[in-house]
Amino acid sequence: MRSFTGGKELVRPGVTRFATYFLALQTLCEQKGNLRRMFVSAEWMESSFTTQANGIAVAEYMYSTTFWESIEQIVEFSEPLVKILRLVDGDKPPMGYVYEAMDRAKEVIKSKLENNRDKYMPLWDIIDRRWDGQMHTPLHAAGYFLNPLLFYKTDFLEIDAEIKQGFFKCMEKMFPDLEKFDAATIELEMYKHAKGFLSSRAAIQSRKTIQPAAWWASFGDEIPNLRWMAVRILSQPCSSSACERNWSVFEHIHSKKRNRLSQQRLNDLVFVHHNLRLKIRKAQGTIEECLPIDLDEIYPECELIAADDVDDDDDDVDDDYVVADRPLVSEDFDIMRQANFRPEWVEGIRTGSCPGASSSGPPAL
Structure with missing residues (x-):
């Protein structure tokens, strides 16, 4: 052959x-x-x-x-x-892109x-x-909502109701304090209409050139509560095969000689192992941190x-x-x-x- x-x-x-x-x-x-x-x-x-x-x-x-x-x-x-x-x-x-990619x-x-x-x-x-x-969570909808590249392409009134609902569910979860929730809701108006620093030439141009979390960290100073929420959500990693990959790590840690670990300790070891691997890859310069994901490149005709x-x-x-x-x-x-x-x-x-x-x-x- x-x-x-x-x-x-x-x-x-x-x-x-x-x-x-x-x-x-x-x-x-x-x-x-x-x-x-x-x-x-x-x-x-x-x-x-x-x-x-x-x-x-x-x-x-x-x-x-x-x-x-x-x-x-x-x-x-x-x-x-x-x-x-x-x-x-x-x-x-990819949290800010999964919803649109689907x-x-x-x-x-x-x-x-x-x-x-x-x-x-x-x-x-x-x-x-x-x-x-199995896969869809409010985080995906909130990620779409907080991704400036996708959000500003569509009028707010035309954004799907499911996206808005997912975003507000995340707001309720992340701002249990009513005072901070109200402050974030007020800040939302500045984000919706791109007011203040968000309307600057640098902020508008950077929507296409840096990752969404980095964009919020750079230009969201005037809306600190919403910036805190956006950075946390948009920095979330994802995995299509968490079970498969985790089981391979579990198998490595939970060996015949070391098989009496508690479930919590086993989970912690897998967590540490995965993050150390990411840290090593970052130190080796294998992760392009600045460039955003280009869905137009992934799904051209x-x-x-x-x-x-x-x-x-x-x-x-x-x-x-x-x-x-x-x-x-x-x-x-x-x-x-x-x-x-x-x-x-x-x-x-x-x-x-x-x-x-x-x-x-x-x-x-």
Whole structure:
């Protein structure tokens, strides 16, 4: 396989399990032509797999129209959501962007399905069930509300009611003292209308150039209560896979030799371990603290997945080793007939219709 794919692997271990699945399917799509040629090559025909049930089944999958169409659809509709998972697992605090990113991901899926409600609503329902039931909190809405880059793009009266409700829920939680709550409410008017220092040229320009928490720390002096709230919320880190990552840390700490730790002490050790790792990465200069997250760059029209998900070893592959993709030719079909491929499969592959695959598909492995 590697001789046909240019040394690339189909399975590329990602930071999280779901990313690994997505990258594997994406690689399958990229290597579709090379994989198909592999199954009509002399090396494959001479191997023992051609007489085994699993080998025959895999070969039929490679020429199944329904198989490839399913993979392409999964990649196309999963990509906007994977971008959110990568966003929240990044080094920059994403709390001010998650709400907007989720809305943009749903709109991308909607546009890919040509705004056909019957097609995109089932996917939206799945996303909403997971988002509303497990992931969405008032902090996400408050983060959107306090992100100046997003907030000032929309008139206050047109901001979604859910965002406002989430913001005020956070205010009630963070200002139990009625006097401070009233002071923050009064300060809110200055933020809504960008009054005082918030209307300065530096403050307006910096909405696009620095992170939201840093923006509040720099320009929120005249509204100290709201600034305190904004910095705390917008500095919150997020994680799409807290359980997976935490369990790996738990496994490291809770070993066979050290297995009598109390739950609270175990949680504290995981907390310290994670923060020490962040501190080390910051000291090494791997975190770009100043630049804000650019959602327009993450969700442009028809954008493919970001290049940093590509294998780090790809640059080491010799260009002469890569097999260029090419369409199947008559010699390939002759080899398939000699290998006793089903006649209907050979004809389907030649015409591009694959009638044997479109009805019931290849046999299950």
